[in-house]
Amino acid sequence: MPLGSFLHHPVVQAPMAGGASRPELAAAVCEAGGLGFLAGGYKSAEAVQEEVRALRALTPHPFGVNLFLPQNPSADPAAVALYGEHLAGEAAWYSTPLGDPNRGGDDEFHAKLTLLVRDPVPMVSFTFGCPTREMLDALREVGTVTAVTVTTPAEAVAAEAAGADVLCVQGAEAGGHQGTHRDDPGQDRAALGLLALLPQVREAVDLPLVAAGGIVRGCQIAAVMAAGADAAQLGTAFLPCPESGAHRLHKKALTDPSFTHTEPTRAFSGRPARGLVNRFMREHGPYAPAAYPQVHHLTAGLRRAAAAAGDAQGMALWAGQGHRLVREMPAGDLVRLLVDELHEAWTHPYGTGAREQEGPSGTTPGTTTPGTTTPVTTTPGAAATAAPTDGALG
Amino acid sequence: MPLGSFLHHPVVQAPMAGGASRPELAAAVCEAGGLGFLAGGYKSAEAVQEEVRALRALTPHPFGVNLFLPQNPSADPAAVALYGEHLAGEAAWYSTPLGDPNRGGDDEFHAKLTLLVRDPVPMVSFTFGCPTREMLDALREVGTVTAVTVTTPAEAVAAEAAGADVLCVQGAEAGGHQGTHRDDPGQDRAALGLLALLPQVREAVDLPLVAAGGIVRGCQIAAVMAAGADAAQLGTAFLPCPESGAHRLHKKALTDPSFTHTEPTRAFSGRPARGLVNRFMREHGPYAPAAYPQVHHLTAGLRRAAAAAGDAQGMALWAGQGHRLVREMPAGDLVRLLVDELHEAWTHPYGTGAREQEGPSGTTPGTTTPGTTTPVTTTPGAAATAAPTDGALG
Numbered sequence: 185m186p187l188g189s190f191l192h193h194p195v196v197q198a199p200m201a202g203g204a205s206r207p208e209l210a211a212a213v214c215e216a217g218g219l220g221f222l223a224g225g226y227k228s229a230e231a232v233q234e235e236v237r238a239l240r241a242l243t244p245h246p247f248g249v250n251l252f253l254p255q256n257p258s259a260d261p262a263a264v265a266l267y268g269e270h271l272a273g274e275a276a277w278y279s280t281p282l283g284d285p286n287r288g289g290d291d292e293f294h295a296k297l298t299l300l301v302r303d304p305v306p307m308v309s310f311t312f313g314c315p316t317r318e319m320l321d322a323l324r325e326v327g328t329v330t331a332v333t334v335t336t337p338a339e340a341v342a343a344e345a346a347g348a349d350v351l352c353v354q355g356a357e358a359g360g361h362q363g364t365h366r367d368d369p370g371q372d373r374a375a376l377g378l379l380a381l382l383p384q385v386r387e388a389v390d391l392p393l394v395a396a397g398g399i400v401r402g403c404q405i406a407a408v409m410a411a412g413a414d415a416a417q418l419g420t421a422f423l424p425c426p427e428s429g430a431h432r433l434h435k436k437a438l439t440d441p442s443f444t445h446t447e448p449t450r451a452f453s454g455r456p457a458r459g460l461v462n463r464f465m466r467e468h469g470p471y472a473p474a475a476y477p478q479v480h481h482l483t484a485g486l487r488r489a490a491a492a493a494g495d496a497q498g499m500a501l502w503a504g505q506g507h508r509l510v511r512e513m514p515a516g517d518l519v520r521l522l523v524d525e526l527h528e529a530w531t532h533p534y535g536t537g538a539r540e541q542e543g544p545s546g547t548t549p550g551t552t553t554p555g556t557t558t559p560v561t562t563t564p565g566a567a568a569t570a571a572p573t574d575g576a577l578g
Numbered sequence: 579m580p581l582g583s584f585l586h587h588p589v590v591q592a593p594m595a596g597g598a599s600r601p602e603l604a605a606a607v608c609e610a611g612g613l614g615f616l617a618g619g620y621k622s623a624e625a626v627q628e629e630v631r632a633l634r635a636l637t638p639h640p641f642g643v644n645l646f647l648p649q650n651p652s653a654d655p656a657a658v659a660l661y662g663e664h665l666a667g668e669a670a671w672y673s674t675p676l677g678d679p680n681r682g683g684d685d686e687f688h689a690k691l692t693l694l695v696r697d698p699v700p701m702v703s704f705t706f707g708c709p710t711r712e713m714l715d716a717l718r719e720v721g722t723v724t725a726v727t728v729t730t731p732a733e734a735v736a737a738e739a740a741g742a743d744v745l746c747v748q749g750a751e752a753g754g755h756q757g758t759h760r761d762d763p764g765q766d767r768a769a770l771g772l773l774a775l776l777p778q779v780r781e782a783v784d785l786p787l788v789a790a791g792g793i794v795r796g797c798q799i800a801a802v803m804a805a806g807a808d809a810a811q812l813g814t815a816f817l818p819c820p821e822s823g824a825h826r827l828h829k830k831a832l833t834d835p836s837f838t839h840t841e842p843t844r845a846f847s848g849r850p851a852r853g854l855v856n857r858f859m860r861e862h863g864p865y866a867p868a869a870y871p872q873v874h875h876l877t878a879g880l881r882r883a884a885a886a887a888g889d890a891q892g893m894a895l896w897a898g899q900g901h902r903l904v905r906e907m908p909a910g911d912l913v914r915l916l917v918d919e920l921h922e923a924w925t926h927p928y929g930t931g932a933r934e935q936e937g938p939s940g941t942t943p944g945t946t947t948p949g950t951t952t953p954v955t956t957t958p959g960a961a962a963t964a965a966p967t968d969g970a971l972g
Contacts, residue, residue, distance in 0.1 A: 337902075356750070357771040374839040374855075377751040377771035379801055380792030380899035387903070398774030407773055407801040410923045445768040505774035508731075509781070529804045 187350060187392050187414050190246040190306060190329070192217030193523045194405060196394055197515070198419030199250030199309065200360060200430075200502070201225035207235050209427040209515055211242035216519035219415075220245075221309070225252040226480075229295035236305060246306035248331070251297065253313035254290035255367075259454065259475030268482055270471050274464070278489035278498065285478035297322075304328045309352060311363045312455070312476075314339065320347040333363030333396075336376065337388040344389040352417060353378070353385050357398030359420045359504030361457040362448065369474050372448070372456065379411060386412030400506035402525020418522075420504040424512040433496040437462075438507045446507065452487065452500040454479030460507065463497035464490075581744060581786050581808050584640040584700060584723070586611030587917045588799060590788055591909070592813030593644030593703065594754060594824075594896070595619035601629050603821040603909055605636035610913035613809075614639075615703070619646040620874075623689035630699060642701035642725070643694060648684035649706060649761075653848065653869030662876055664865050668858070672883035672892065679872035691716070698722050703746055705757045706849070706870075708733065714741040727757030727790075730770065731782040738783040746811060747772070747779050751792030753814045753898030755851040756842065763868050766842070766850065773805060780806030794900035796919020812916075814898040818906040827890040831856075832901045840901065846881065846894040848873030854901065857891035858884075 187194075195218035199205050202223070210220025222239060224232045232249065239247055264285050275282050300308055301322050308323055309331035320330045324347070331350040332343035340351055342365070354363050355378025362375065376384075378397040385393060395413035398420075399405060405416040423430045423438060437443050443460040449469040450456055455476035459465065464486075472479060490498025511518065581588075589612035593599050596617070604614025616633060618626045626643065633641055658679050669676050694702055695716050702717055703725035714724045718741070725744040726737035734745055736759070748757050749772025756769065770778075772791040779787060789807035792814075793799060799810040817824045817832060831837050837854040843863040844850055849870035853859065858880075866873060884892025905912065 355771055355773070357774040371839070373841045376899050377749055377773070377792055379749070379771070379773045379798055380751040382801075383795045383797060383900070384902060398771055401777045401805075403777060403805050404773055406804040407776075410800040410804050411795075411797050445765070447767045505770050506777070508778060 187219075187394070190219050191415055193519060194409065194413075194415035194526075195219070195519050195522055196248075196396075196415055196417040197221055197422050198360075198396060198417045199223035199225075199248070199311075200419050200423070200428075201227075201250075201252070202500070202502075204419075204423055204428050204430040204434075206427065206429040207238040207242055209422060209425060209429070210239050210247050212425070212427045212515035213422070213519055214243045214245035214247050216516035217523075218519045219248060219307070221248040221250055224249050224296050225291060225311070227292075229292045229299050232296050233299055233303070236303070248307035248309055249300060249305050250309045250311060251293060251300075252291050252311050253315065254293045255312060255476055259473065259478050263473035264454075264475045264478045264482065267468075267471060267473050267475070267479060270468065271482065271486065274468075274486050274498070278486055278493065280485045280489040282486070283481040283484045285475070285482045287481050288477055291477065300328065301326055307331060307350075309333065309350075311361065313365045314342050314346050315348075317347050324349070331394065334385065335362060335364045335381070337381075337384045339365050340385045340389045340391075344391055348391065350392045350394060351385065351389065352394045352396055353382060353413065355379070355381050355395070355397030356448075357458075357505040358396050359446065359458050359507070360502040361453065361455055364456070367455050367474050367476060375448070378408065382408060382411040382413060398505040400504075400509045400511075402522040402527075403529035404506075405522060405526045406529035420502075420507050421510055421518065421522075422515055423503075424510050425515040425518060426512075427515045431491050431499065433491065433494060433499060434501050435512070437496050437501045438503055438510050443501070446503050446505055450474060450476075450479065452480065452483050453477065454482075457500070457502060458504060460501040460503050462499070462501060464499070581613075581788070584613050585809055587913060588803065588807075588809035588920075589613070589913050589916055590642075590809055590811040591615055591816050592754075592790060592811045593617035593619075593642070593705075594813050594817070594822075595621075595644075595646070596894070596896075598813075598817055598822050598824040598828075600821065600823040601632040601636055603816060603819060603823070604633050604641050606819070606821045606909035607816070607913055608637045608639035608641050610910035611917075612913045613642060613701070615642040615644055618643050618690050619685060619705070621686075623686045623693050626690050627693055627697070630697070640700035642703055643699050644703045644705060645687060645690055645694075646685050646705050647707035647709065648687045649870055653867065653872050657867035658848075658869045658872045658876065661862075661865060661867050661869070661873060664862065665876065665880070668862075668880050668892070672880055672887065674879045674883040676880070677875040677878045679869070679876045681875050682871055685871065694722065695720055701725060701744075703727065703744075705755065707759045708736050708740050709742075711741050718743070725788065728779065729756060729758045729775070731775075731778045733759050734779040734783045734785075738785055742785065744786045744788060745779065745783065746788045746790055747776060747807065749773070749775050749789070749791030750842075751852075751899040752790050753840065753852050753901070754896040755847065755849055758850070761849050761868050761870060769842070769850075772802065776802060776805040776807060792899040794898075794903045794905075796916040796921070797923035798900075799916060799920045800923035814896075814901050815904055815912065815916075816909055817897075818904050819909040819912060820906075821909045825885050825893065827885065827888060827893060828895050829906070831890050831895045832897055832904050837895070840897050840899055844868060844870075844873065846874065846877050847871065848876075851894070851896060852898060854895040854897050856893070856895060858893075 197213040199221035205223035213220035304326040332348040356375035395408035396417035448456040450472035451469040591607040593615035599617035607614035698720040726742040750769035789802035790811035842850040844866035845863040
């Protein structure tokens with residue numbers, strides 16, 4: 185499969201638009217045997233070309249570039265204008281005008297696609313929709329492997345039908361933007377957890393799957409591979425790395441206990457994205473319209489101003505549900521650590537003790553009877569013996 | 579560990595209060611080498627005693643009984659009354675009076691606990707809170723293994739501190755009621771996906787973990803065990819079994835494409851519970867107060883009337899996010915099938931192809947370089963070869 189030619193280890197570094205994904209981060213991951221990604225979103229085609237050049241200068245290994253698909257201009261201008269009025273206080277507080285919601289347009293998507301066809305890269309992934317068969321064919325013709333982000337079995341079937349080579353299966357746990365093909369506020373509470381989503385996609389399509397969402401440990405990589413994935417994609421886990429371009433306050437917030445949890449919000453971009461709950465999310469999330477990228481442009485200046493002022497409560501602190509467990513270390517070391525953990529989980533796959541009952545190293549199914557298995561892990565008091573059973577069954 | 583003395587296979591049948599969990603279902607699971615559970619919630623202590631007697635007559639193997647902890651009477655009576663007025667139309671439609679929100683009280687919790695201390699069972703699990711050390715000690719003294727349902731690392735630490743023997747780690751994907759210790763509407767969007775939650779709990783406590791939420795396939799059992807669980811608990815997967823007491827419309831709805839997805843709702847019970855989205859959830863969910871069990875008693879008659887009328891749109895169709903993949907077969911056969919799938923996932927744990935790159939059967943890490951691995955699974959066109967890489971790196 186295409187991934188087989190790219191990955192020495194089943195570890196993909198998620199493209200993180202907005203500054204975290206830098207050529208240095210992708211290069212460090214590639215050098216360690218993972219697959220590094222550049223984030224093409226929110227950048228000019230020229231800037232993307234620059235990053236591709238920079239990355240090629242840093243590593244000879246395969247890498248990927250992620251693009252955001254243009255969104256239908258279906259957002260209600262009146263709703264965007266109303267949200268702008270709602271944010272007047274923020275503009276005054278940060279002494280920063282709101283951005284023009286209509287700048288940016290298609291994020292130079294077509295210019296970037298043209299660039300990537302003219303100067304091919306090993307892999308191109310897409311987020312926020314399903315590319316046309318023409319787009320995917322154009323990339324395939326120049327030898328590029330294509331991936332499409334999906335969040336439901338139906339999106340997976342659509343992406344396979346369009347001709348995608350690989351699917352990035354994103355669970356609800358994922359930090360940053362949800363890659364749903366169409367932003368439907370009526371589905372805000374329908375997002376599927378990764379472990380429930382994976383088998384449904386695995387059984388619906390016949391493509392290699394990269395699993396994403398809340399993964400920060402090697403044992404979770406082993407888990408998604410057991411559930412049908414060919415590799416795992418990690419974003420939040422790489423945020424604290426020195427090679428990551430994430431703001432120092434963003435890096436610090438991931439393990440700061442004063443940030444108690446993450447939630448999806450439209451407050452910053454107009455599309456659901458998971459981040460650490462802070463003041464801006466609490467105050468404005470409930471009023472943010474489904475209007476991407478209009479809201480993204482509206483709040484861009486506010487977020488920059490908050491970062492410049494060192495105010496994490498006004499920044500978009502994108503984070504997945506595994507944020508508490510992130511570790512600060514060079515990206516290459518992290519890839520190697522994740523692979524060690526993956527192999528450890530492989531060696532002891534069945535939690536802390538049940539492996540003594542199941543699996544190749546254990547008893548053959550059918551040869552033992554309940555109650556006869558040796559107790560394994562430590563446990564308080566009398567409960568550790570099989571006696572309770574007898575006591576209750578006498 | 580206690581589970582080691584109970585489980586021949588790491589498969590636990592989730593207690594499902596409200597009719598689905600019958601002694602016949604628990605017995606079939608126990609006979610097949612899993613751990614069957616009786617649901618003590620919503621029943622009189624006498625009814626629980628009857629079910630325990632019935633189950634003991636059906637199997638000599640260990641089993642469990644689940645109890646709901648009494649909730650603080652913190653619910654605002656005015657909010658409950660208002661929701662009652664809101665439901666007036668339903669009462670008229672089903673020609674059924676609303677129930678008395680204040681009947682039921684503590685669900686006879688203390689009477690059931692006294693019963694289970696006087697006549698011990700192998701395992702007792704708790705939902706909706708953390709039992710006191712006294713309760714857990716009383717059960718341990720009679721040889722009963724105790725389990726506490728947790729949904730966050732903090733709840734896990736509290737349960738371990740109280741003296742629980744086992745934790746049931748419930749992810750957001752789970753069908754039916756979320757076992758959060760305290761119902762806080764401010765945390766409605768904070769629920770953690772199972773795969774993100776497991777390592778956080780695994781690293782926070784030193785107890786055997788039973789993982790629950792969206793599990794309907796053996797490969798998912800292998801996955802949660804790789805991520806730190808000792809066993810998996812499945813509820814929705816057992817709903818369609820002939821031994822399950824779930825209403826035929828409930829069984830049918832699980833795979834009925836007209837039910838597009840599940841969501842958590844307070845519409846039926848006043849506490850967040852995940853079910854297939856139907857008319858009742860859509861119309862009343864947004865107005866349901868955090869008032870459990872008051873709302874449960876308020877709507878009990880309506881749900882019975884809807885079921886009697888064959889109207890699935892007025893019933894509580896509890897289901898986890900894996901509902902689409904459930905299979906209708908005898909519970910014992912399902913346990914055996916899940917174990918076969920678990921072993922298959924163990925044999926081929928790394929998705930469709932990456933296992934050729936990783937793991938005991940693969941190359942030793944560090945001995946190969948990216949781009950040299952043999953492509954594995956089938957994939958459209960030129961992308962299946964390593965050529966794209968060269969093309970892009972030339």
